Amino acid sequence: MNKCREAAGKIVQETQKFIEAHTTTSVERAVARLLGIDGVDSQGVPLPNLVVEQVQQAGLLNKGIAYWLANGVLALGMTVQELAVRVGEGQVNLVKLPSQGIQQIREICAGLAVNTVKEISRQRSRREELLRELGEGQQPYLYVIVATGNIYEDVIQAQAAVRQGADIIAVIRSTGQSLLDYVPYGATTEGFGGTFATRENFRIMRKALDEVAGEVGRYVRLTNYCSGLCMPEIAVMGALERLDVMLNDSMYGIIFRDINMQRTFVDQYFSRMINGYSGIVINTGEDNYLTTADAVEAAHTVLASQFINEQFALVSGVPEEQMGLGHAFEITPELEDGFLLELAQAQLVREIFPKAPIKYMPPTKFMTGNIFQGQVQNALFNVASIMTGQGIHLLGMLTEAIHTPFLQDRYLSLENARYVFKTMRHLGEELEFKEDGVIQNRAGEVLLKAAGLLEEIAQLGLMTAISKGYFGDISRQPDGGKGLSGVIRKADSYYYNPFIKLFMRGRDE
Amino acid sequence: MKPGQKAGGLINPDQKPEGLISPDLTRVMPYGDSLNDGAVQLSFTLPVPPGARAKEAARQLAEKMGLEQAQVVHMEGIDPRFTFFVVYGRSRHWVDYSIIKAPQAVKQVMSKQDVDAFIRTKFGRRLRIVGACIESDAHTVGIDAILNMKGYNGHKGLESYHGFEVHNLGAQVPGAQVAAKAIQVDADAILISQVVTQKDIHLTNLTKLVEILEAEGIRERIVLAVGGPRINHQLAQELGYDAGFGPGTYAGDVATFIVEELATRLETGTEQKGG
Numbered sequence: 001m002n003k004c005r006e007a008a009g010k011i012v013q014e015t016q017k018f019i020e021a022h023t024t025t026s027v028e029r030a031v032a033r034l035l036g037i038d039g040v041d042s043q044g045v046p047l048p049n050l051v052v053e054q055v056q057q058a059g060l061l062n063k064g065i066a067y068w069l070a071n072g073v074l075a076l077g078m079t080v081q082e083l084a085v086r087v088g089e090g091q092v093n094l095v096k097l098p099s100q101g102i103q104q105i106r107e108i109c110a111g112l113a114v115n116t117v118k119e120i121s122r123q124r125s126r127r128e129e130l131l132r133e134l135g136e137g138q139q140p141y142l143y144v145i146v147a148t149g150n151i152y153e154d155v156i157q158a159q160a161a162v163r164q165g166a167d168i169i170a171v172i173r174s175t176g177q178s179l180l181d182y183v184p185y186g187a188t189t190e191g192f193g194g195t196f197a198t199r200e201n202f203r204i205m206r207k208a209l210d211e212v213a214g215e216v217g218r219y220v221r222l223t224n225y226c227s228g229l230c231m232p233e234i235a236v237m238g239a240l241e242r243l244d245v246m247l248n249d250s251m252y253g254i255i256f257r258d259i260n261m262q263r264t265f266v267d268q269y270f271s272r273m274i275n276g277y278s279g280i281v282i283n284t285g286e287d288n289y290l291t292t293a294d295a296v297e298a299a300h301t302v303l304a305s306q307f308i309n310e311q312f313a314l315v316s317g318v319p320e321e322q323m324g325l326g327h328a329f330e331i332t333p334e335l336e337d338g339f340l341l342e343l344a345q346a347q348l349v350r351e352i353f354p355k356a357p358i359k360y361m362p363p364t365k366f367m368t369g370n371i372f373q374g375q376v377q378n379a380l381f382n383v384a385s386i387m388t389g390q391g392i393h394l395l396g397m398l399t400e401a402i403h404t405p406f407l408q409d410r411y412l413s414l415e416n417a418r419y420v421f422k423t424m425r426h427l428g429e430e431l432e433f434k435e436d437g438v439i440q441n442r443a444g445e446v447l448l449k450a451a452g453l454l455e456e457i458a459q460l461g462l463m464t465a466i467s468k469g470y471f472g473d474i475s476r477q478p479d480g481g482k483g484l485s486g487v488i489r490k491a492d493s494y495y496y497n498p499f500i501k502l503f504m505r506g507r508d509e
Numbered sequence: 510m511k512p513g514q515k516a517g518g519l520i521n522p523d524q525k526p527e528g529l530i531s532p533d534l535t536r537v538m539p540y541g542d543s544l545n546d547g548a549v550q551l552s553f554t555l556p557v558p559p560g561a562r563a564k565e566a567a568r569q570l571a572e573k574m575g576l577e578q579a580q581v582v583h584m585e586g587i588d589p590r591f592t593f594f595v596v597y598g599r600s601r602h603w604v605d606y607s608i609i610k611a612p613q614a615v616k617q618v619m620s621k622q623d624v625d626a627f628i629r630t631k632f633g634r635r636l637r638i639v640g641a642c643i644e645s646d647a648h649t650v651g652i653d654a655i656l657n658m659k660g661y662n663g664h665k666g667l668e669s670y671h672g673f674e675v676h677n678l679g680a681q682v683p684g685a686q687v688a689a690k691a692i693q694v695d696a697d698a699i700l701i702s703q704v705v706t707q708k709d710i711h712l713t714n715l716t717k718l719v720e721i722l723e724a725e726g727i728r729e730r731i732v733l734a735v736g737g738p739r740i741n742h743q744l745a746q747e748l749g750y751d752a753g754f755g756p757g758t759y760a761g762d763v764a765t766f767i768v769e770e771l772a773t774r775l776e777t778g779t780e781q782k783g784g
Contacts, residue, residue, distance in 0.1 A: 149708070160588035175645040175705065176681055192645045193705045256649070258679055292653050332662065365650065366662075369738075369756055401738060401756065404705070408554045411587040473657065 001352055001447065007454035008307035015462045016315055019269045022262065023495065025181070025486035027270045028052045028065040030232035034499055035069055035112045036080045038199070040185045041088035047081075048233065049182045050088050058095040062491035066498055070108040074100040080112060106496070113498040116240075117277075123242040124279040127219075130210070134219045137167035140360065140385050140393035141221070142417055147172035147404040149191035151201045155208040160407060162212045162220050164414045168245060168392065170223035171205055172404070173197050178228030178257045179482060183237070193404065197224050197234050202241035221245055223283070227253055229263070229483050231271035239278035245324065245392070246275055249285035250312040251305065254481065255472050256288055261463055263483035270500075272316035277503040282318060283392065284309040287328030287361035289472040295330040295365075296338075299345055300449035301471055302327050306349065307454060308462070310356075317504050320355035324392050328361035329381040337438060339380060344442035346388035347433070352447075360385050362396025374398040378413060382420035387428040393417065537606040547599035549576060554593045559586035567594040575602050614734070614742045614752035619765045621670060628672030631772050638667055638767070639691045640700040641678035644714040649680045651736055652702035655760050664759035673764070684718040688725045698732040698767045701750075703740065711739060712748065719749040732770050734763065 029048040037047050055061045055068050072083045075097040086092040144166045146154040151171075158169040174191030177184070187204060188195035195201050202224065209220040221244035226234045231248065238246050250268045253259035275282050286302040286309070293301065306325040313323050327349055331338040349358055363377045378396035385393050395413040397405045405413075433439045457465040469475035532544060541548025551571070557563050564581050571579035576598025583595035619627065628636060640656045642649050654661035656677045658668040667673045676694055678687065691699055701718060703711035715735055722728040728749075735745050736754035745753020752766050 160591060163588055175647045178647070179681055192708070192710050193647075256680070257647070291650050292657060294659055334662070406554065407591055408552065408587060408593045411585075411593060473659070 003451045004304070004307045004352075004447070004454050005311075007451065007458040008304075008311045010458045011308055011454065011462050012311035012315060014458075015265055015312075016269075018262070019266050021490055022266045023061070023064065023488050023490050023497070024232075024263055024266045024483075025052050025056060025061070025488070026230050026263075026267050026483075027232050027497075028055075028061060029182075029230070030236045030270060030274070031497055031499060032065050032069065032084070033233055033236045034116045035066060035109070036116065037069075037084045038081070039085075041085075044185065045088070046182050046185060047084040047088055051084050051094060054087055054094055056488070060095050061488050063494050064490075064496040066109050066113075067105060067494075067496045068094040070105040070112075071100050072097055073108055074104055106498070109496070109498045113502055117499070117502050120239045120274075120278050123240065124277075127242055127244065127279060130213070131219050134213055134217055136219045137165075138421075139357065140390045140421070141167035141357075142414060143168035143170060143223070143392050143394045144410050144414065145170045145172050145394075145405065147194045149174065149193065149195060150189045151187050151195045151204050152189065154195060155205060157407060157410070158205065159208060159212040161410050161414065162209065162216055164411050165418050166220070166395075166410075166414060167218070168221040168223055169205070169209060170245070171195060171197075171201065173225050178225075178253065178259070181229045181483065181486065183230050183233050197237070199237045199241060202237055202243060206241050206243070221281075223247070226271050226275065226282075227285070228257065229253075229259060229267075229486075231264075231267040232274065235271035235274035235278075235280075238280060239274050243278075243280055245281045245283055247285065248272055248275055248282040249326075250309050251466065251471060252285035252288060254466060254476050255474050256285075258476065258481045260481035260484040260487070261466055261476060261478055262487045263481075266487060268312065269316055272313055272318050273500065273503045276313070276316055276318035276322060279322070281322045281324045281357055281392070282313060283324040283359045284326045286326045287330070287359075290328050290330040291365055292472045292474060295328070295332070296335065296341060298473075299341075299446045300453055302345075303349070303352075303446055303450040304453045304457070305471060306353065307450065308457075310353065320353070321357070323353065323356040324359040325349065325353055325356050326359040326361060329363050329384060329396075330361075330365050333366055333377060339384070340438050341442050342381075342384050343388065344439040345446065346384050346390060347439070348443040348446060350388050350390065357391030359392040359394065360390040361394050362400075364396075364400055367396070367400040369401055371398040371402075374400060375412065375416060379416055379420055382417045383424060386421045386424050387431070389428055534606045535608075536603040538603045539600055547577070547601065548597065549600050550595070550597050552593070552595045554587065554591050556591055558589060559584055559592040563592045564594075567592075567596060571596045571598050574598075575600055577601055612742050612746070614745075614754060614766045615762050615769070617765075618759075618761045619768070621665060621761065621764070624761070624764045624768055625670055625672045627768050627772070628670075631768070631775065632672075635672055635674045636697045636767065636771065637674045637676070637694050638698050638700060639676045639678065639687060639694065639696040640667075640702070641682040641687050641690075642680045642702040642704065643682050643684055643687060643718060645681070645710055646703050646705055646714070647680045648704035649702070651704045651738075652677065652679075652700065655700060655702075655736065655758070655763050660760050662759070664761060666760045667764060670760075670764060672768075684714075684721040687718060688721050688727065691722075691727060691731060692725065696731060697771060698734065700763065701733070701735040703735065703737040711737065715748050715750070732767055732774075734766065736763070 029052050032048040144161045146157045172194035174196050175193040184196040184198050187200045213220040223245040226246045226248040253264045254261040286305045362381050367374050375398045397409045399409045463478045538545045538547045564584050567581050568579050579598035585593045587593045640652050642652045657666040660666035668675045733750050734752040735750050740753045741755045742753045
């Protein structure tokens with residue numbers, strides 16, 4: 001275990017050197033949002049995109065957008081939002097304004113930054129206050145998705161799910177958002193397979209969940225996705241609208257969405273810093289490896305990735321209590337004693353990351369149209385979860401292989417999990433795994449293989465390892481994939497981002 | 510005795526026990542625990558609160574669906590405004606099984622070895638496959654099950670066949686990119702996957718791709734197939750595809766279809782390319 005942590009630490013430190021020397025267009029757009037820019041121009045293009053593009057086209061983004069925005073505010077004597085609107089109207093070119101003193105620029109920035117950071121802290125306190133007032137469900141938290149494509153319809157389904165016992169509601173994103181290099185604006189009423197992650201959608205669902213939380217007398221957590229080309233910007237929106245859980249994996253976008261790895265590594269760092277400061281639990285996506293690779297053979301890659309995600313989270317200031325490291329119940333039902341291997345993995349992860357609210361994903365790969373069998377598969381998954389004390393329990397849907405959940409599917413799944421959790425609540429505490437038995441030996445084997453893999457990756461370097469297909473059997477190249485043009489080398493000491501210090505210092509206090 | 514039948518000597522298979530009738534294949538109905546009882550189970554939710562009125566509403570709805578003796582065996586309020594029902598009833602409807610046609614892309618699935626041998630002898634070169642999960646769909650589980658080395662459920666994917674050169678483009682690939690790749694590698698076949706769909710967007714995506722391939726002038730010389738939970742062979746053909754594969758499809762089905770279709774085209778002289 002220590003070997004694993006050591007190797008993962010080395011892997012991350014090596015990658016971190018690259019990360020800290022670079023910024024990206026999406027990091028800078030997140031900074032623009034944090035400084036107070038929101039909204040779109042007459043064509044519907046988000047203002048954060050417009051200001052960042054203007055500076056990038058001049059080749060001057062390496063100083064950071066904060067510098068240029070503060071310079072503009074000082075030069076023209078207007079608010080940062082007014083400035084962005086003028087840029088959108090084509091009336092102002094940020095890089096052509098007279099240069100102001102660097103001292104004044106930093107003061108202006110610091111003032112704006114502190115306001116936003118205070119707002120984020122206020123949301124964090126509000127969550128803590130509501131948790132104290134209302135209480136919360138017991139772990140494993142029951143996590144369900146809503147995915148109607150209409151945020152207002154999602155509200156109805158989410159509130160129904162909460163009344164049926166759900167602790168966490170995840171609003172699935174419209175397919176395709178991960179590859180958009182901007183964050184859409186406004187409420188979604190016609191998404192596909194979900195709604196867009198927009199600030200307005202966040203606000204609508206937050207309000208609805210707070211309402212129903214009061215009704216059922218327990219706090220309800222809201223989840224959305226930081227993944228894709230806009231990780232840091234979505235993290236900002238999540239911080240300001242009090243999301244509680246955000247998907248945030250250091251490698252998912254690279255492997256499963258073919259987003260450039262340099263871009264993702266830099267993006268995940270700043271987005272996790274924001275998540276960490278906001279008190280948002282991050283969920284990592286290791287479960288996805290098992291949709292392409294075999295769950296028995298690739299179990300150690302899941303563990304290895306959890307170690308890497310843990311280290312990336314630590315350097316971004318995310319505490320262990322906010323690390324929802326992911327894994328999944330995906331072994332083929334055909335395998336004799338397959339359930340024993342699932343138990344071994346779940347217990348292993350639980351013991352290695354004792355403080356983390358481990359995110360456990362349900363069977364998907366071997367779900368079929370036989371919904372009756374599917375309900376049994378989900379019941380076994382529920383047993384493994386309660387026996388090993390997982391943190392965040394994504395409910396399996398009996399119609400997984402057919403469609404996005406119907407209202408009744410969610411109900412049946414919640415009923416299933418509530419029953420299993422209740423009747424087996426303390427089973428895990430009553431049992432010990434047999435010394436040198438199948439489960440113990442399997443756990444030992446997976447850990448040993450993970451250590452070997454991590455040491456290999458530490459030798460190669462993470463980027464090379466990914467290009468050789470070490471994760472999920474998929475290979476990605478360092479300069480391949482989407483979004484590379486948005487990666488910019490920082491102009492060393494001239495680069496300015498007032499938030500890094502604030503977010504990282506906030507953690508120590 | 511009829512060929513293939515086994516008899517232990519106790520029962521004469523040609524003589525049926527009294528009262529047991531074999532199904533009339535021109536009038537086939539659901540079977541619960543006796544022939545032609547029409548027994549059907551279904552479940553649904555109504556947007557009304559639970560209660561006697563809701564229960565009667567569910568029963569009447571089931572009767573309207575063509576069920577006789579509909580019985581609401583379970584009613585549960587799953588929200589103040591929604592009620593879930595489990596209903597049993599006897600369907601009055603029947604179908605004439607003897608005249609039903611359900612086209613399938615593949616009749617007899619070849620083994621991996623046979624496919625590879627078939628490719629060697631018929632084509633004498635590797636066949637080039639481009640696969641993608643297109644447009645709005647981000648779920649590669651289907652295309653990966655067919656293409657990836659490891660395949661699915663013990664059925665190795667097309668990458669593991671000697672006879673195929675596979676280009677798996679992954680998820681959310683625009684149709685134009687699929688066409689460009691197919692032209693670039695001079696593909697013999699394109700395999701499309703559509704897993705997650707809502708409001709029938711998969712139909713729009715699939716139609717759009719056919720239009721792109723036609724505009725590029727490559728539709729005719731490429732074997733074009735689609736797979737996914739909502740896909741069947743008939744639907745695929747209506748959309749302008751050569752084949753469609755639904756749930757339960759493995760790499761072997763797709764491989765067999767591709768090689769047979771290409772061989773037919775070769776024999777009938779439809780345009781072919783060299784290695």
